[in-house]
Amino acid sequence: MTSPINPSQLSFFITPPHDCPYLIEQKSQTIFLSPEIHADTLLYTALINQGFRRSGEHIYRPQCNNCQACISVRIPVDHYSYSRSEKRILKKAGKFNISVEPAKFDQKHYLLFDQYISARHRDGDMFPTSPQQFKEFLLSDWLETNHLNFIDIQTGKLSACCVFDTVNDGLSAVYTYFDVSLESYSLGKLAILKLIERAKQLKLPYVYLGYWIKECSKMSYKGKYRPLECFVKNRWVEIS
Template identity: 45%
Template sequence: MSDLAHIRLFATHPHGCSYLANEEATTVFVDPNQKIDAHLYSTLSESGFRRSGKHLYRPHCQSCKACVAARVPVKAFKPDRKQRKCWNRNADLAVSSSLGINTDEHYELYARYIEERHADGDMYPPSRDQYSSFLTREWGVTEYLEFRDQGRLVAVAVTDCMKNGYSAVYTFFDPTEERRSLGVYAVLWQIELTRRLNLDSVYLGYWIKHCSKMSYKTQYRPLELLIDNRWVRIN
């Protein structure tokens, strides 16, 4: 199915926004019974939908339009000086793709990351159930990129391969490895992977101008933002 008009959507009740103080958020979800494949997932991503666990969702707030879908057009992407240095600094890491991350090694890295980097967020405290449901493998498109330093797991990037590019679902890493800027490196790796496969874009989720946790996305240029249902390139 490619006609989005025939897809049922469900909306949450207004609730406190996780990103902006004093704002109310409403989210629409694709019907959980809707059959999803890579084609439909790609089409929904073009309309600003994002995956969390088994759910595809999009912000639908009444009084706020701060969440803007963002993607990097990989063929036009030019790394800046800091990004080039980050790429070279991590050249010693071995990167491979895994079919699953349901091991103690993976979970312990995730738990340390949440506890030290996101203790003020919705995913704290971490738990096995939350970890599995949030980073579940869905619809045969999910890959887990492992970054290892002489065999030691230092980062994992959860990414979905769609027909129109990759969707960077989530990255977690060793919080003691600040010098490596592993979050940046994971995005750069996904950009390069997308380019190698001759796909179009890396989808970064939502950019929020006045949220410091989301502001990093504008560091990848050019960037395309979904504004009034049209992708607009920012150089």
């Protein structure tokens, strides 16, 4: 159930314009929930329904004057049917033991995260990594945050992890990192498909994917799921 909290009654602050991390030659601004406000699941459910996200303990939303490229998106799982390519991805999932556990810091998760960032995002602000950065980016003290783990059956090694939050009306994908040598298993997509399965099992209506940025190759994949709901002009609109 969506929280009755009205976000307009809360206190926020906005950053000065800064270089956009997604679009070249663009300036971006971000609004953050005031750190004086104690966040909880009820409040975050209200805010995620208004296009907000969390990074660690911080709740934010892009607020750019001349650009609306960042669109918050979610999958309505009750209406979701897997495409042929997604069914093929699910079939290959037999290579892994898939389980859920409370999110916490440990060496195996951090090492896989570090390897993934080093291989895929050396040009981003998360490189180089550190254990403190891992904790501050992915973990939370006031939400139910879990690891969706993919363990290679043959080797026993952690092959992928999807960090996700549980809110009152869905599951929110925070970040997925994986062994890039297993690219043929489409582990990023597989993680989302398994979140859809889990949301259905828990009778939660949505999987929140964060921001879809069509013009950014690293974020454009989120627009390929159908049906998909987009938060546009302060309301959710479904595209199919």
